[in-house]
Amino acid sequence: MNLYRGLSGEALALVRQHQDVVDRLPRTFLVNTLTEIEKWPTLFDPEQAYFRALFAELAALDASDFRQVFGSLADFEARTGCDRVKGDGPEVLQSRLLNHLQRQGQYAAWRREIDALFQRLEPRVEARLNTDRAPRLVVILYEEGIAIERETLWKRFRSLGTRVPLDLAGAQARDPFVRALFTGRPPGDGSGATLFEVLSQKSGFTPLSAWILEAGDSLCSLREQAGHSDCATGLSYARLRAYRERLAEAIYTKVTSGGVRGPQELAAWMKTLELDEGGKPVHPDPKVAAFMRDILLSGSGTLIINNTFVEWGAVQALRRVQPQLVVARFGVRDKMKPFSSLLLFSKPRPTDQIPILQDPLGSFIDVELLSYYIWLNAEEVPANRQNTLYLLLADGVDEMLAVLPASRQLPAPRRATLMDVAATMAHRLGVQLPGSPGKPIWDV
Amino acid sequence: MIWRIPHPEFRTPNGEARRNFLKLAAALIADYFLPRRLLARGSSVKPAYRAIVVTFGGGARYQDTFAPEGWVNIPHLVNDLLPQAIFYPSARNEGLTGHFNSSAALLTGNWQFVDSFGSEPPATPTFFEYLRKERHLPVEETWVIATNKSFSLIGGSHGRDYGVPYAANVILPKQLLLEAIQSAVGSPQGPGVEDRESFLKTMLSALDEGYENYGWQVYDSGRKLSQELRQSLAQSLLDYFNDPSVPSSGDELTFFMTKEIMNRFAPSLMLVNFWDIDIAHYGSYSLYLQAIRRTDRLVWELWQYAQSLPAYRDRTLMIVIPEVGRDGDIHGNGFANHRSGDDSCRRVWLLALGAGVPKGTASERPVHHIDVAPTVAQLLGFKMPGCDGKPLVELAI
Numbered sequence: 001m002n003l004y005r006g007l008s009g010e011a012l013a014l015v016r017q018h019q020d021v022v023d024r025l026p027r028t029f030l031v032n033t034l035t036e037i038e039k040w041p042t043l044f045d046p047e048q049a050y051f052r053a054l055f056a057e058l059a060a061l062d063a064s065d066f067r068q069v070f071g072s073l074a075d076f077e078a079r080t081g082c083d084r085v086k087g088d089g090p091e092v093l094q095s096r097l098l099n100h101l102q103r104q105g106q107y108a109a110w111r112r113e114i115d116a117l118f119q120r121l122e123p124r125v126e127a128r129l130n131t132d133r134a135p136r137l138v139v140i141l142y143e144e145g146i147a148i149e150r151e152t153l154w155k156r157f158r159s160l161g162t163r164v165p166l167d168l169a170g171a172q173a174r175d176p177f178v179r180a181l182f183t184g185r186p187p188g189d190g191s192g193a194t195l196f197e198v199l200s201q202k203s204g205f206t207p208l209s210a211w212i213l214e215a216g217d218s219l220c221s222l223r224e225q226a227g228h229s230d231c232a233t234g235l236s237y238a239r240l241r242a243y244r245e246r247l248a249e250a251i252y253t254k255v256t257s258g259g260v261r262g263p264q265e266l267a268a269w270m271k272t273l274e275l276d277e278g279g280k281p282v283h284p285d286p287k288v289a290a291f292m293r294d295i296l297l298s299g300s301g302t303l304i305i306n307n308t309f310v311e312w313g314a315v316q317a318l319r320r321v322q323p324q325l326v327v328a329r330f331g332v333r334d335k336m337k338p339f340s341s342l343l344l345f346s347k348p349r350p351t352d353q354i355p356i357l358q359d360p361l362g363s364f365i366d367v368e369l370l371s372y373y374i375w376l377n378a379e380e381v382p383a384n385r386q387n388t389l390y391l392l393l394a395d396g397v398d399e400m401l402a403v404l405p406a407s408r409q410l411p412a413p414r415r416a417t418l419m420d421v422a423a424t425m426a427h428r429l430g431v432q433l434p435g436s437p438g439k440p441i442w443d444v
Numbered sequence: 445m446i447w448r449i450p451h452p453e454f455r456t457p458n459g460e461a462r463r464n465f466l467k468l469a470a471a472l473i474a475d476y477f478l479p480r481r482l483l484a485r486g487s488s489v490k491p492a493y494r495a496i497v498v499t500f501g502g503g504a505r506y507q508d509t510f511a512p513e514g515w516v517n518i519p520h521l522v523n524d525l526l527p528q529a530i531f532y533p534s535a536r537n538e539g540l541t542g543h544f545n546s547s548a549a550l551l552t553g554n555w556q557f558v559d560s561f562g563s564e565p566p567a568t569p570t571f572f573e574y575l576r577k578e579r580h581l582p583v584e585e586t587w588v589i590a591t592n593k594s595f596s597l598i599g600g601s602h603g604r605d606y607g608v609p610y611a612a613n614v615i616l617p618k619q620l621l622l623e624a625i626q627s628a629v630g631s632p633q634g635p636g637v638e639d640r641e642s643f644l645k646t647m648l649s650a651l652d653e654g655y656e657n658y659g660w661q662v663y664d665s666g667r668k669l670s671q672e673l674r675q676s677l678a679q680s681l682l683d684y685f686n687d688p689s690v691p692s693s694g695d696e697l698t699f700f701m702t703k704e705i706m707n708r709f710a711p712s713l714m715l716v717n718f719w720d721i722d723i724a725h726y727g728s729y730s731l732y733l734q735a736i737r738r739t740d741r742l743v744w745e746l747w748q749y750a751q752s753l754p755a756y757r758d759r760t761l762m763i764v765i766p767e768v769g770r771d772g773d774i775h776g777n778g779f780a781n782h783r784s785g786d787d788s789c790r791r792v793w794l795l796a797l798g799a800g801v802p803k804g805t806a807s808e809r810p811v812h813h814i815d816v817a818p819t820v821a822q823l824l825g826f827k828m829p830g831c832d833g834k835p836l837v838e839l840a841i
Contacts, residue, residue: 105557107540108785262561300780301726308727315776336723336731362730369729369779377776 003034003090010048011040014055021058024066026073027082028097028110029117034090042290044208046132046322046383053128057121069120073113080106095264131382135389135405137428138318138326138378140371142394143216144174145332147360154392154401156372161392161403164441165415172396177418178218181393184422184436191435195422196223198431199325200231207233207285211323213313214238215306215331232325233288235313237306240292243282244303246275247296270297291316307333307363311370315377322383324429328374330367335359375403389428389444391421404444416441488580490712491824493799494760496750497550497715497816498743501543501592502722503768503782503789504736506533510793517736520744521764521795529797530838531806537768537790537813541782543592546767546813547717551598553817553831562594569603571817571828572612575713577605578826584709586612589702591694591719593619598715612713615705617697693735695720699742703749710755712824718742724770727780747797761799761823761839763816766792799823800841807838 004015014037015022022030037043037051061069077083085100087093101107142148154161171180171187179185183192196212199205210232212219217236223229237244250273251266260266273293276282283289295316301308307330314328335357371392378384390403400421404410413420419438426433427440500509508514510533515522539545539555548556548566558564572586579585588599593616600611695718702716718739724732743764750756771778772788782789794811797803800823814833821828823841835841 099559102540102560103557105539105555107557111785262559262563264561301728305726305728311727312777333728359730362728362734365730365733366728369773370727372773373777376773380776 002088003031003093006038006089006091007034007040009040011037011051014051018055018059021055021061021066024070025058026070026077027085027093028077028101028114029070029073031087031090031094031097035094038090039290042287044287044291044321047320049129050125053125054121057124057128069117069124073117076106076110076113080104080110091268126382129382132322133383133387134324135428135430136324136378136384136387137425138314138374138384138388138390139328139425140374140390140392141178141327141329142364142367142397143218143329143331144177144395145358145360146330146363146367146394148364148394148397150397152368153394153397153399154368154371156368157375157390157392157401157403160375160407161390161401162410162412164400164402164412164421166393166398166400166421167415167417168396168398169417171418174218174395177395178222180418181422182219182222184419184426184433184438186419186437193434194222194225194228194231195325195426195429195431195433196232197228198426198433199429200228202429202431205324207231208288208321209323210325210327211235211314211317211321212327212329213310213317214327214329215310215333216329219327219329233285233317233323235292235295235309237309237331240296243275243277243292244296247273247293248303250275267298273297291320305333306331307366307370311373314374318374318378318381318384322381325425326378328371330363330370332358332360333363333366335362389424391425393421402441404442408444410442410444413441488582490581490585491575491579491826492759493712493823493825494710494750494756495713495820495824496746496760496762497820498746498762498764499547499550499715499717500721500736500739500764500766501547501590501717501719502724502735503541503543503546503770503792504721504739504766505770505772505779505788506791506793507788508733508736508770508779509766517733518740519737520740524744525747525764525795525797527804528801529795529803529805530801530836532794532796532809532811532836533806534808534810535765535792535794535812536810537792539813541768541785541789543719543722543767544594544598547592547595547715548598549813550765550816551715552601553814553821553828553833555814555832562592562597564602565597565607566601567603568830569601569606569610569828570599570612571820571826572713573600573603573606573610574821574828575824575826576610576612581712583611583613585712586714587705587709587711588612588614588715588717589698589705590614590616590715590717591618591698592616592717592722595717612715615701617701618694621697693720693738695735695738695742699746702746706749706753706756710753713820716746724779725781727777729779732779750798759799761801761820761841762797763819764795764797765813765816768792794836796836796839800839802838802840805838809838811836 004012007015040048080101082097082100085093085096087096098107101110168177169187171177176187180187182194182196185192196210199210207230212223212232212234214220215237217238220234220236220239223232223234251270254260254266254269260269281289282292295309295313296303302312310328310330314326317323317326375390378388386406389405392401417438419436420441421438422433423436423438424440424442428444506514509518537546539549540557540560542560544560544562545556545558548558551570551572552566552568554568556566558567575581576586588595590598596614596616599614600607698716698718702714705711720735720738721732723735747762750760750762768782769789769791770782771784772786775784775786778788812833815836816833818828818831818833819835819839822835
């Protein structure tokens with residue numbers, strides 16, 4: 001059993017460098033760590049930094065500290081016979097260990113052990129991480145078409161946020177709204193650099209510093225209008241349609257070929273699934289390409305529901321990439337097709353189109369909770385915790401909700417414009433939008 | 445301690461239309477399962493009572509159901525059934541919080557720790573097996589009707605001296621439809637469908653889902669539909685799908701199949717697994733709530749249907765319980781999952797009504813999934829040795 005044969009490069013070097021402590025790690029902790037660092041080439045910088053800090057901290061633990069951190073899990077594994085489980089490679093061993101624990105009725109107890117272990121270990125690792133505490137901004141947008149109920153809008157943020165009345169000044173419709181918000185120019189003024197372009201000129205900013213996750217493609221279109229499509233990382237559910245369909249086709253073919261014996265086996269196969277786009281990679285950055293595949297294949301529903309894709313993509317970007325700017329733009333979800341509607345025609349032809357109906361009311365219920373989940377997850381990340389300004393807006397809605405860093409409560413202005421909101425976003429990220437008449441609402 | 449429950453007012457949605465196709469399909473399927481009396485050796489003694497265990501399969505959180513803010517999602521349970529029921533608000537799932545093991549715990553009276561995706565049967569005998577063996581009952585006396593396709597092996601255990609000879613019939617209505625469609629589309633003599641491959645794919649994606657992950661399987665329990673039945677179903681299906689009033693979910697199919705089985709066989713013991721709620725894994729809170737409301741309606745209609753049949757009226761215990769809760773929001777994607785093991789995902793509720801039940805009461809006593817099987821055994825009058833659960837003592841049985 002060679003647990004390290006899937007490792008190469010820096011991941012292998014890390015293990016070899018700290019082999020002494022690696023050999024003493026409880027097995028369930030070890031195999032989970034190894035399965036993560038096997039993905040080293042596709043891990044983003046903060047993830048790689050985390051594992052470097054983790055191994056450094058492990059190596060620095062003296063016998064007493066090691067016992068304090070890992071002793072309980074080691075005892076648990078000894079009691080439950082985890083040492084008797086064999087597996088060829090970390091993924092197989094991981095799967096068999098979990099199966100072993102499940103069959104013994106120990107799975108829940110093991111999860112508690114792991115949770116407790118990380119509560120002891122994480123503060124130590126975080127202390128080594130030198131986390132980038134540059135100001136963060138998360139913008140959550142609802143696209144027009146979602147049936148917004150003003151009385152309940154953003155209700156889960158009520159105790160956290162400040163409502164700001166907005167003067168839309170002719171920017172009620174989707175395109176002028178989005179343009180004014182991200183250029184800081186008055187509606188009708190088609191000029192002006194977008195926030196994404198301005199940020200891309202800032203020292204130290206890379207395309208991975210700003211992420212757009214959207215159900216439609218209005219933000220990706222805006223980003224591209226000035227010919228700067230590489231100024232931010234943008235994932236559009238609508239634009240990924242062809243890729244999504246190819247993934248679904250590959251899964252369908254695999255399942256119907258009878259080549260898999262269950263969800264776990266299929267999940268393992270999907271991790272190896274590499275699909276390109278007519279010979280070209282789906283994204284020029286291989287890490288982003290792998291991210292896209294993982295988002296669509298590992299998040300239940302992301303392949304099927306646009307807003308689930310947006311939320312899960314935003315959450316994963318916040319956790320894994322820790323960008324300074326994340327814009328999550330939700331849209332209207334299609335209604336799930338009842339299977340009764342799939343055969344509207346007694347003789348369906350390829351040209352027959354089954355009508356797609358949208359669900360504006362359901363979409364509102366969905367995005368209200370998904371927005372809250374983005375906030376919850378973002379605050380779990382040390383780089384974001386109490387360091388992030390959250391702005392929630394909806395196309396054509398004349399108010400905004402702001403959750404200030406550390407949930408500070410600041411007085412809301414009598415009224416602000418979209419240009420002011422744009423200036424606030426730019427100010428938060430340390431830039432100015434050229435030619436914008438907007439003024440930051442708060443100095444946060 | 446038993447306390448009375450307040451009875452809030454709720455509106456009730458309209459009833460749904462009849463679906464003739466399903467009756468036909470159910471009748472055909474019933475014909476297939478019917479001639480199974482070989483095991484009824486000795487004197488078969490049918491119990492005086494019936495029991496129906498119904499799951500809010502997929503799992504529903506307390507906060508989305510019986511907490512005050514959730515009442516709007518279960519108007520029939522709160523408004524129509526609670527006054528007739530005993531309610532246990534402190535039910536808990538202390539086992540694995542997956543679907544198969546949770547439902548198997550209901551059937552066996554033991555927490556189950558087998559494969560989560562249904563590739564193996566429960567580890568200990570089910571109440572179906574105990575009932576059939578002790579009473580020498582034929583297989584049509586015990587049924588599992590399940591929307592969850594991974595339940596094909598749940599009707600019987602590998603238990604020594606029990607197992608397949610005493611297992612329940614398991615019927616997966618969605619899979620039966622799928623099989624019929626595949627047959628129809630794959631046959632040159634089948635119904636006219638010009639773009640067969642595209643049609644088949646569309647149907648597979650609609651009917652063959654496992655919300656939690658891709659790749660869920662139907663494991664072979666050793667019984668196949670006959671060729672004759674498949675052909676009959678295939679022809680009927682296209683007529684069915686051209687009817688604009690046909691059901692729109694797997695649970696509707698399960699409900700209609702359940703009614704047909706009750707009507708034809710009046711089985712003594714059934715597990716009805718509704719599972720649309722598990723669409724929560726897709727991350728759509730509104731679809732999850734819709735599914736809860738649908739399950740609420742179907743449970744109410746199922747109880748009404750039972751009361752309309754002489755074989756069931758006034759002699760039936762119905763127990764309704766979610767398989768699991770779902771994770772609390774604090775975990776970040778709360779309702780979408782149910783494996784954190786937190787309180788929100790373990791806390792459920794139990795509603796019992798009918799035979800032996802003190803109406804309009806509740807007990808705060810903690811109860812568990814494993815208490816369901818011994819309660820049913822006590823009512824129907826058979827023994828479940830080795831069962832870890834305890835009967836619900838508040839019931840007068």
